[in-house]
Amino acid sequence: MRGWEEFPRMLLDLAVAFGLGIPIGLERGDPRRPGLRTYPLLAMGACAYLEIGHFAFHNDIEAQARVFQGLVSGIGFIGAGAIIKGPIKVRGLATAVSLWVTVAIGIAASYQLFALAALLSVTTLLVLWLLNPTQQHSEEAENPGRENPT
Numbered sequence: 001m002r003g004w005e006e007f008p009r010m011l012l013d014l015a016v017a018f019g020l021g022i023p024i025g026l027e028r029g030d031p032r033r034p035g036l037r038t039y040p041l042l043a044m045g046a047c048a049y050l051e052i053g054h055f056a057f058h059n060d061i062e063a064q065a066r067v068f069q070g071l072v073s074g075i076g077f078i079g080a081g082a083i084i085k086g087p088i089k090v091r092g093l094a095t096a097v098s099l100w101v102t103v104a105i106g107i108a109a110s111y112q113l114f115a116l117a118a119l120l121s122v123t124t125l126l127v128l129w130l131l132n133p134t135q136q137h138s139e140e141a142e143n144p145g146r147e148n149p150t
Contacts, residue, residue, distance in 0.1 A: 003055055009112075010051050017047035017109035020121040021102050027128045028098060039102050046071055046106025054110070068107070075103045098124055 021043030022036070029035040053067030079096035101124045108117035 006055065013051060013109045013112060014044050014047050016114055016117060017043040017106040020105050020109065020117050023121055023125045024098055024102055024128070027125055028095065039098070042075075042099060042102045043106035043109070046075075046103040047110040048106075050107060050110035071103065071107070075100055094128065098128065 018040045021040035025036040025039030028039060049067060049071050050064075053064045057063035057067070079099050082096040082099060083090060083092040085091075101120055105117045105120045108114070108120060
C-alpha cells in the first residue's frame with residue numbers, strides 16, 4: 001500500500017497544525033464567531049490538502065503550487081463571508097484575518113516549518129489579546145473625558 005512510509009511524518013504535521021490552531025480557537029471562542037472547533041480543523045485541513053498534494057503530485061511542483069494557490073484563494077472566500085459591513089462600521093475583519101493566518105499555520109506545518117507555525121500561532125494570539133479595540137472602547141466609556149495613554 002502506498003503512503004504508509006510517510007504516515008508518521010504526515011501524522012506529526014497534522015498534529016502540529018491542529019495543536020497550533022487550538023489557542024486561536026480558544027481566543028475566538030465567542031458564540032458569535034468561529035471558535036474552538038473551527039480553527040484547529042482549519043489548520044489541520046490546510047495541512048492535509050498540502051500533504052495530499054505532496055503525495056499525489058510529488059514529481060510535479062507546478063501541480064503542488066496549484067493546490068497551494070487554491071487553498072489560499074479558497075480561504076479568502078471563507079474570510080469574506082466572515083466580514084459584515086454595516087452602515088457605520090465593518091465587523092469581522094479580525095475573524096477573517098485570523099482564519100487566513102490559521103491556514104498559513106497549517107501550510108507551515110505541512111512543510112515542517114514548525115517554528116514558523118508556532119510563531120504565527122503565538123503572534124496571532126497576542127495580537128487578538130493585546131490589540132483588542134473593544135477593550136479600549138469599554139475603558140473609554142468607563143472613564144469619559146480621560147485621555148487614553150495608548
